[in-house]
Amino acid sequence: MKRLLVVGAMLAAHVAAAEPIVVAVDGADIYVDLGAKDGVGAGAELELLHEVVVRDPRSGTTLRDHFSLGTISVVKSGEKVSVARADDDLRKRVLAGDRVKLVTAKKNFVDPWAEQVAATKQQVAPTPTPTPTPASVPTTPGKPIDHAELAKQAFQDTLGKPLELRVQRWLDLLRDDPRTPYAASVQREIATLKNQIAARDQALAKARSENTVDRAPRIARLAAMLSDVNEVLEMAPIVKAEPGKPLAMAFLVRNPARIAKAWLYVRPPGAPGFKRMDLVADGDAYLRASIDGAMVRAPGVEWYVEATDGAKDSEVEPVLGSQGAPNTITVERAVEEAPIEAGRSHIDAHVDYVDFDGGFNKGFDQYYQAEVDFTYRFLKPVYAVRLGFGTLAGKGGPKDVIDEDMNEACRHPMTGEYRCKAVSFSYVYTEIEYRIRPNVAVMIRPQAGLLTTDVMPSARDRRCAGTTNVEGCEFFTGFGGRVRLRLGDEASTNLVLGAGFTDGVGTLLEAAYHWRPTPVVPVQLSVQVTDMPVPENFGVRLIGDVGWRKLSWFYPSLRLSYQARDIDHAGFSGGLAMNFDW
Amino acid sequence: MKTTSLLLVTLLAAPALADDATPTPTPAPAAAPPHAIVVHVAPLVAETKRPIELVAQIDTPFAEALSARWRRIGDTTWNDVTFDRSSAGGWYAELPASGPPGIEYYIRGKDTAGVEVAHFASEQAPHVVRVVPSLYDRLEVLDRDRVHDRKNEIAVDVIGHNFGNRYDLDDRFVRAELAYTRRILRELHSITFGFGSISGTTPVMSAPVSMGGGDTGHSLRYGFGGVRTRVHESVFLDVRAQLGASHDGFDGGIAGAVTFGKPWRSCVSFGGEYLGDLGPSAWVRLQWDTAPPLLMGASIVRTDLPGTDIDSAGLYIAYDVAYRVADRFAMRAQLSYGARDGESHFGGGLGSSVDF
Numbered sequence: 001m002k003r004l005l006v007v008g009a010m011l012a013a014h015v016a017a018a019e020p021i022v023v024a025v026d027g028a029d030i031y032v033d034l035g036a037k038d039g040v041g042a043g044a045e046l047e048l049l050h051e052v053v054v055r056d057p058r059s060g061t062t063l064r065d066h067f068s069l070g071t072i073s074v075v076k077s078g079e080k081v082s083v084a085r086a087d088d089d090l091r092k093r094v095l096a097g098d099r100v101k102l103v104t105a106k107k108n109f110v111d112p113w114a115e116q117v118a119a120t121k122q123q124v125a126p127t128p129t130p131t132p133t134p135a136s137v138p139t140t141p142g143k144p145i146d147h148a149e150l151a152k153q154a155f156q157d158t159l160g161k162p163l164e165l166r167v168q169r170w171l172d173l174l175r176d177d178p179r180t181p182y183a184a185s186v187q188r189e190i191a192t193l194k195n196q197i198a199a200r201d202q203a204l205a206k207a208r209s210e211n212t213v214d215r216a217p218r219i220a221r222l223a224a225m226l227s228d229v230n231e232v233l234e235m236a237p238i239v240k241a242e243p244g245k246p247l248a249m250a251f252l253v254r255n256p257a258r259i260a261k262a263w264l265y266v267r268p269p270g271a272p273g274f275k276r277m278d279l280v281a282d283g284d285a286y287l288r289a290s291i292d293g294a295m296v297r298a299p300g301v302e303w304y305v306e307a308t309d310g311a312k313d314s315e316v317e318p319v320l321g322s323q324g325a326p327n328t329i330t331v332e333r334a335v336e337e338a339p340i341e342a343g344r345s346h347i348d349a350h351v352d353y354v355d356f357d358g359g360f361n362k363g364f365d366q367y368y369q370a371e372v373d374f375t376y377r378f379l380k381p382v383y384a385v386r387l388g389f390g391t392l393a394g395k396g397g398p399k400d401v402i403d404e405d406m407n408e409a410c411r412h413p414m415t416g417e418y419r420c421k422a423v424s425f426s427y428v429y430t431e432i433e434y435r436i437r438p439n440v441a442v443m444i445r446p447q448a449g450l451l452t453t454d455v456m457p458s459a460r461d462r463r464c465a466g467t468t469n470v471e472g473c474e475f476f477t478g479f480g481g482r483v484r485l486r487l488g489d490e491a492s493t494n495l496v497l498g499a500g501f502t503d504g505v506g507t508l509l510e511a512a513y514h515w516r517p518t519p520v521v522p523v524q525l526s527v528q529v530t531d532m533p534v535p536e537n538f539g540v541r542l543i544g545d546v547g548w549r550k551l552s553w554f555y556p557s558l559r560l561s562y563q564a565r566d567i568d569h570a571g572f573s574g575g576l577a578m579n580f581d582w
Numbered sequence: 583m584k585t586t587s588l589l590l591v592t593l594l595a596a597p598a599l600a601d602d603a604t605p606t607p608t609p610a611p612a613a614a615p616p617h618a619i620v621v622h623v624a625p626l627v628a629e630t631k632r633p634i635e636l637v638a639q640i641d642t643p644f645a646e647a648l649s650a651r652w653r654r655i656g657d658t659t660w661n662d663v664t665f666d667r668s669s670a671g672g673w674y675a676e677l678p679a680s681g682p683p684g685i686e687y688y689i690r691g692k693d694t695a696g697v698e699v700a701h702f703a704s705e706q707a708p709h710v711v712r713v714v715p716s717l718y719d720r721l722e723v724l725d726r727d728r729v730h731d732r733k734n735e736i737a738v739d740v741i742g743h744n745f746g747n748r749y750d751l752d753d754r755f756v757r758a759e760l761a762y763t764r765r766i767l768r769e770l771h772s773i774t775f776g777f778g779s780i781s782g783t784t785p786v787m788s789a790p791v792s793m794g795g796g797d798t799g800h801s802l803r804y805g806f807g808g809v810r811t812r813v814h815e816s817v818f819l820d821v822r823a824q825l826g827a828s829h830d831g832f833d834g835g836i837a838g839a840v841t842f843g844k845p846w847r848s849c850v851s852f853g854g855e856y857l858g859d860l861g862p863s864a865w866v867r868l869q870w871d872t873a874p875p876l877l878m879g880a881s882i883v884r885t886d887l888p889g890t891d892i893d894s895a896g897l898y899i900a901y902d903v904a905y906r907v908a909d910r911f912a913m914r915a916q917l918s919y920g921a922r923d924g925e926s927h928f929g930g931g932l933g934s935s936v937d938f
Contacts, residue, residue, distance in 0.1 A: 226639045242714045250626065284701045335717065343872075385868055387882055477895065
């Protein structure tokens with residue numbers, strides 16, 4: 001067998017007529033097209049050169065070069081071919097086609113066959129034995145047949161010839177020289193050559209064969225060279241997948257003998273179970289399937305593979321992942337323009353008249369407040385944002401002074417000093433609503449505006465807005481804020497607790513309970529504690545607000561309130577609101 | 583020549599594979615040539631704009647003329663790439679870098695009899711390697727679809743506000759801008775260049791005319807350039823610089839804004855601007871898209887425009903509505919209400935834009 005390889009390699013090397021190369025790798029044996037004629041024999045060292053092919057990114061041209069991988073040692077040589085060995089690490093990297101270079105000194109080798117023939121010739125020649133001469137052998141009467149010369153000639157004729165011709169040549173020798181003393185050796189050589197022919201034909205048949213039994217070992221060997229994965233199937237990693245797009249799955253069957261039929265199980269997010277699909281055998285050693293795009297959804301697709309080896313009593317077994325421990329393909333979150341969602345925006349406009357002393361327009365403890373704000377519910381990360389504009393205008397002062405002035409002029413009974421103050425505050429605000437939990441929201445609202453105060457008594461409201469007499473008027477920027485906590489569902493039943501403060505205007509503490517006795521009647525009951533519109537005495541407000549939600553996008557509401565700073569300093573008032581929802 | 587010789591070597595060396603086999607030859611048809619076997623782990627996804635390397639081990643490689651045939655998804659013609667020896671052992675073929683949606687390929691060989699042999703996938707059922715688009719790739723696709731692939735916009739906007747004054751002094755401004763926007767729709771989302779004009783009158787002191795109060799005119803003519811960057815799927819940063827000439831001489835300014843949400847959908851923006859001779863401004867704007875086809879917004883603006891000389895800051899709230907009149911044309915209108923020193927007054931604005 002080895003001799004056959006050598007002969008084949010010699011022929012190949014002769015045809016190649018190029019630099020010496022590794023002509024074949026057979027397990028641990030590395031065949032090179034260098035032999036005794038090249039000065040190579042057992043013990044010689046050969047340098048193994050790997051070809052490197054790279055592409056120049058600038059020019060696109062392909063560059064080739066050779067780099068030494070290591071040294072292999074020759075263990076035996078023929079005339080033109082040698083067998084070499086490499087250490088375990090290097091052996092895995094040796095491939096047919098690698099170039100080799102002799103690194104030890106060349107030696108002269110003698111053909112042992114020729115020596116044997118020569119020696120035999122010397123022994124045979126002195127004892128000529130008369131033998132019948134075959135008709136085809138040219139003989140000279142009286143001259144003995146030179147068996148050694150004929151054998152040598154036959155050997156020379158077989159060199160570099162295919163196996164079949166070599167057999168034929170040896171058969172010719174036996175026919176032409178039936179009394180040759182080398183008959184036994186020649187018969188052994190013929191038998192060896194015939195065995196080699198049979199083995200060669202078998203190997204060629206396997207190379208031609210598409211039969212799995214024949215191909216499986218080859219595939220397994222290649223797969224082992226490709227990677228050292230222990231699984232029977234191998235798949236390329238998927239760092240991430242694009243949502244909504246079909247995903248082609250291809251598995252390398254590393255050991256075809258163990259896979260006769262296989263199935264891919266896939267479970268998209270939220271699905272109760274795995275969907276089974278056939279893995280289709282493809283090409284040399286592959287199984288393929290495609291995961292439907294509808295199943296490729298964030299955050300990921302779970303999958304595993306089961307297979308059977310096709311044996312009569314074998315069971316289906318998981319071979320890559322399992323139902324209990326599936327693999328996961330991470331799927332990118334879908335990026336899309338979300339549809340416009342209803343119920344995200346709200347506009348609230350309300351006006352409230354607050355009369356603490358019951359004097360209405362002639363009193364000294366009243367104010368009105370109007371606000372309009374726009375809300376959009378982003379939901380995440382901030383639940384909602386509001387922008388609003390408000391105005392508050394009114395008059396206030398110490399309740400004792402207001403109540404005790406018999407002239408109802410808000411003057412101190414002892415000093416006669418006017419103690420009330422008119423306030424006008426136009427402001428804007430932004431409120432951010434953040435949800436700590438689904439039913440717990442915190443709302444924070446800073447506000448700023450133009451604050452005008454008037455400490456002079458005047459029969460005319462908003463005196464400071466005029467241009468004629470602004471004595472006692474002060475104008476400055478007023479800042480404030482409000483914090484609220486809502487417990488419960490925003491649209492149905494909830495409780496809101498809040499606290500607010502505005503410099504120069506006052507403080508407001510409130511608790512509001514909102515619910516819907518019927519779907520069309522939203523109701524809110526509030527309790528407020530406030531010293532507005534002028535920071536003097538706190539009072540309490542009890543407010544009832546009832547709406548009528550007949551339309552989905554609009555509802556008005558009406559509010560009535562009772563407020564008092566003490567039992568004698570109290571009044572009724574009200575307000576209304578309009579709410580728009582889209 | 584070399585290939586021929588190696589093929590012969592392979593043919594002759596092949597019996598070596600049979601060393602360990604039972605010597606029971608399986609006769610094959612004499613005409614059947616040997617075939618290569620190609621083993622590789624097929625890539626399933628690839629990164630955008632990076633070559634795809636096929637690393638393979640091949641048995642009897644020279645028994646066939648092997649190649650990987652590829653094409654970009656959507657193309658009709660196939661391209662061939664042959665397998666080269668790898669310095670790390672084995673063989674490799676490199677498929678070129680591709681963008682989304684990806685590339686498809688199959689591996690075939692042609693044996694010595696000229697018969698095509700399928701080694702992996704096929705022309706009829708090629709293997710698809712998805713190139714997963716980056717976030718900005720996908721956002722760009724959405725944006726292109728949204729703007730109908732129109733990458734240019736010209737917009738004209740005029741806004742004004744009358745702050746009024748408690749002494750009946752004039753305090754108002756009008757600002758007009760003509761802007762060209764080039765949409766890039768990537769991390770750099772757009773570039774804008776334009777011209778603007780601000781004209782206004784503002785009190786020199788907050789006092790009645792009889793006590794020395796009066797007003798003066800301020801103005802600025804400027805050019806500006808700005809960029810909008812998309813730093814996150816739903817976060818945009820706007821930066822702009824402007825240079826011009828004001829009532830006082832050469833003037834410049836900068837402006838910036840951050841938008842949470844998408845500027846064409848519901849969003850909230852915080853912004854500021856500083857103009858050398860006309861003072862600073864800051865605003866918060868809330869926009870909602872819940873009343874299609876209208877796009878509504880509300881803003882709170884604190885501004886010194888048109889370069890106020892009195893201490894009080896102008897403060898107004900603005901409500902605006904945008905409506906796409908036609909496929910390419912949009913109109914905007916704004917109503918504002920606010921004051922600086924005295925009672926609140928109204929303002930407003932109009933604008934339009936055309937895409938192309």
